[in-house]
Amino acid sequence: MTTPDDPELELEAAPLVRAYVITNGRSLPADDEFSLITLVTAAQDMPPTGQLDPEKRRLLDLCSGGYLAVAEIAGHTELPVGVVKLLLSDLTQAGYLYTRAPVPPAKLVDRRILEEVLHGLQARFG
Amino acid sequence: MAFKPVLDNGVYLRDSVQTAAKILVVGHFAVGKTTFISTMSEIPPLRTEEVMTQASAGVDDLKGTPGKTTTTVAMDFGRLTLSEKLVLYLFGTPGQQRFVQVWEDMSRGALGALVLVDPDRLEESFPVMDLVEHYGIPYAIAVNRFGDTSHHSDKEIREALDLLPETPLVNCDARDQRSSANSLITLVRYLQSRLN
Ligand SMILES: Nc1nc2c(ncn2[C@@H]2O[C@H](COP(=O)(O)OP(=O)(O)OP(=O)(O)O)[C@@H](O)[C@H]2O)c(=O)[nH]1
Ligand SMILES: [Mg+2]
Numbered sequence: 001m002t003t004p005d006d007p008e009l010e011l012e013a014a015p016l017v018r019a020y021v022i023t024n025g026r027s028l029p030a031d032d033e034f035s036l037i038t039l040v041t042a043a044q045d046m047p048p049t050g051q052l053d054p055e056k057r058r059l060l061d062l063c064s065g066g067y068l069a070v071a072e073i074a075g076h077t078e079l080p081v082g083v084v085k086l087l088l089s090d091l092t093q094a095g096y097l098y099t100r101a102p103v104p105p106a107k108l109v110d111r112r113i114l115e116e117v118l119h120g121l122q123a124r125f126g
Numbered sequence: 127m128a129f130k131p132v133l134d135n136g137v138y139l140r141d142s143v144q145t146a147a148k149i150l151v152v153g154h155f156a157v158g159k160t161t162f163i164s165t166m167s168e169i170p171p172l173r174t175e176e177v178m179t180q181a182s183a184g185v186d187d188l189k190g191t192p193g194k195t196t197t198t199v200a201m202d203f204g205r206l207t208l209s210e211k212l213v214l215y216l217f218g219t220p221g222q223q224r225f226v227q228v229w230e231d232m233s234r235g236a237l238g239a240l241v242l243v244d245p246d247r248l249e250e251s252f253p254v255m256d257l258v259e260h261y262g263i264p265y266a267i268a269v270n271r272f273g274d275t276s277h278h279s280d281k282e283i284r285e286a287l288d289l290l291p292e293t294p295l296v297n298c299d300a301r302d303q304r305s306s307a308n309s310l311i312t313l314v315r316y317l318q319s320r321l322n
Binding site for chain 2 (some may be wrong): 035036037038039065066067068069071072074075076078079080081082100110111113114115116117118119120121122123124125126
């Protein structure tokens with residue numbers, strides 16, 4: 001078995017083992033609760049943070065400056081996306097975070113969004 | 127142990143932003159994806175790492191995990207706030223077939239894809255074309271001419287890539303912001319035309 005106490009394997013598998021430890025060995029969510037572009041920020045009045053483990057505290061600190069997309073949180077913390085999604089999911093359920101869901105892929109919404117994207121690009125670069 | 131992120135101003139989105147949209151910037155190895163994203167992004171481009179588990183073909187599997195290997199796929203992305211309410215993310219997505227799992231994730235919720243191609247290496251774009259077609263992602267072609275020694279015409283490129291007549295094909299220098307923005311505008315116009 002690949003175990004973290006085998007020094008040779010540890011080096012190679014370090015990021016994975018780290019992910020495993022951070023998530024308490026739970027499998028990573030494959031669900032759609034968070035996409036890469038779900039926008040997240042810290043709640044205004046959040047529960048006490050004293051009991052949170054360091055990785056969650058770190059995410060919360062990052063999120064307390066304003067809204068960021070899930071992908072940005074992964075990028076800044078250098079954690080794998082799956083791990084970030086799981087930690088964010090826990091924090092959201094516990095009332096520490098707010099989210100803004102990404103666009104539902106409905107035709108009507110798409111039309112409006114495409115218009116906004118086009119206008120935005122033209123205004124800035126046209 | 128509080129983590130104080132050392133982050134510049136402008137890292138966070140405006141509070142007024144309600145909606146996030148996503149466009150993929152795809153293409154084969156070294157075709158200019160990262161360059162394009164850096165050119166267009168308002169923040170220094172970031173990377174995400176996706177840990178992928180895949181069934182492995184070989185017999186020399188990792189001890190204790192028969193039939194499975196894990197690989198990390200790095201994707202870079204950038205951000206463009208386009209209005210008070212809307213932010214656009216550009217995700218660079220590698221074009222190799224073995225990253226299908228990543229493509230499945232990336233294609234979900236994407237408005238469309240800009241496919242960067244180098245006319246001197248057209249055959250290298252075939253796997254990418256297969257992927258965008260397979261996932262049904264609407265796309266435009268951005269021709270990134272790195273010198274283009276043989277001066278391929280648009281017609282030749284269209285034929286080689288077997289493009290539909292309505293698929294937009296636009297010249298693009300990924301190092302140039304106007305040119306890159308123009309490719310995105312071309313893609314978005316095409317996406318709009320498909321709704322009519
Ligand atoms: N002449 C020219 N060179 C370019 C252009 N775009 C990118 N390059 C150069 O091509 C090289 C590869 O560009 P990248 O942006 O790293 O390509 P990539 O698609 O991200 O590469 P991978 O992530 O390794 O697949 C760099 O040296 C760029 O400076 C372009 O439009 N014209
Ligand atoms: Mg790159």
